[in-house]
Amino acid sequence: MATQLRPTTLSVDRVMTDADAVFFRENGFVLPERGLDAATTRTMVADIDATFRDNPDWHNLVRMPHVPLRAGQLEGVIGGEKLFEIAIHPTVIAAAQALIGDDLILWGGEIFAKPAGIGKATPWHQDCYNPAIKPAPGRALARSVMIWIAVDDVDVDNGCLRFVPGSGRHGCLEHSLGGKANMLLDFQVEGQDVDFSSAVDAVRPSGTFSGHDLFVVHGANANTSGRRRAGITFHYMNAADAYDRSFGSATGTGAGGKPAPLAQRPIWLVLGENRNPVNDFTIGHQQLADLDARAEARRRELNAVLLN
Numbered sequence: 001m002a003t004q005l006r007p008t009t010l011s012v013d014r015v016m017t018d019a020d021a022v023f024f025r026e027n028g029f030v031l032p033e034r035g036l037d038a039a040t041t042r043t044m045v046a047d048i049d050a051t052f053r054d055n056p057d058w059h060n061l062v063r064m065p066h067v068p069l070r071a072g073q074l075e076g077v078i079g080g081e082k083l084f085e086i087a088i089h090p091t092v093i094a095a096a097q098a099l100i101g102d103d104l105i106l107w108g109g110e111i112f113a114k115p116a117g118i119g120k121a122t123p124w125h126q127d128c129y130n131p132a133i134k135p136a137p138g139r140a141l142a143r144s145v146m147i148w149i150a151v152d153d154v155d156v157d158n159g160c161l162r163f164v165p166g167s168g169r170h171g172c173l174e175h176s177l178g179g180k181a182n183m184l185l186d187f188q189v190e191g192q193d194v195d196f197s198s199a200v201d202a203v204r205p206s207g208t209f210s211g212h213d214l215f216v217v218h219g220a221n222a223n224t225s226g227r228r229r230a231g232i233t234f235h236y237m238n239a240a241d242a243y244d245r246s247f248g249s250a251t252g253t254g255a256g257g258k259p260a261p262l263a264q265r266p267i268w269l270v271l272g273e274n275r276n277p278v279n280d281f282t283i284g285h286q287q288l289a290d291l292d293a294r295a296e297a298r299r300r301e302l303n304a305v306l307l308n
């Protein structure tokens, strides 16, 4: 007699509380108490150590670490397949859902790994640098969250992220261009009524994370400590908003100071359904069929658990 295979139900740890979601809406960032479980954290740290071993240019900033560097890919890392698993991890997706809704697209990611003693500072900035992200018709601001996961224990000494509460309430502020010595990015918010003295230190033990939106002003001091300071971040947006590639050209700071090819980036639907016909899930997916299948399998599993 044939054995009946019952579909396995994914177990999802919902670490983001209702109070966290309210705090996020009011302040533009949130620091949930719990994060990834211990086993996942160990795997993540090992996979990121392997990424640093296999990709010599990891210091300070790596764009799109969840994309394996394959033929036709403009950004990514050797070993990106493993980091893709963190981007679609149930705990991470459930956290993003609690903050920006049921229909989610993964649109980007970075590793910010600052070596001991010489890690660069991150200037005060907002994340609304990507012209592709547009709000759904009738909405003033796009809904997006960056889930920043501590790889190492990150605290004041090794240059944790710092958020200015409520500083994104009025959307995108003007940024001045031009890098300063020892700064990670070449754009920054200066003045403009931002109360930098109210900045909150995001002290995060390894495996825990913060979430921040496109508009909250944030930055980090240099890592002058004797410890590495690494975090990996994945960016999600609500799938009723648009990843509109029509601006057509590369922009932003990419690997090695080159422009980031934002219009060609692969994006994935990771929860719910796509609600905006502008979103294209084929551009930039050269040689990524295995990741597409992984994302789709995970989306179906998560839909069954998180949307019922």
Ligand SMILES: O=C(O)CCC(=O)C(=O)O
Residues within 6 Å of the ligand: 112, 122, 127, 146, 148, 161, 218, 219, 220, 231, 233
């Ligand atoms: O980790 C850092 O220093 C910068 C992180 C950041 O700017 C971001 O995640 O948007």
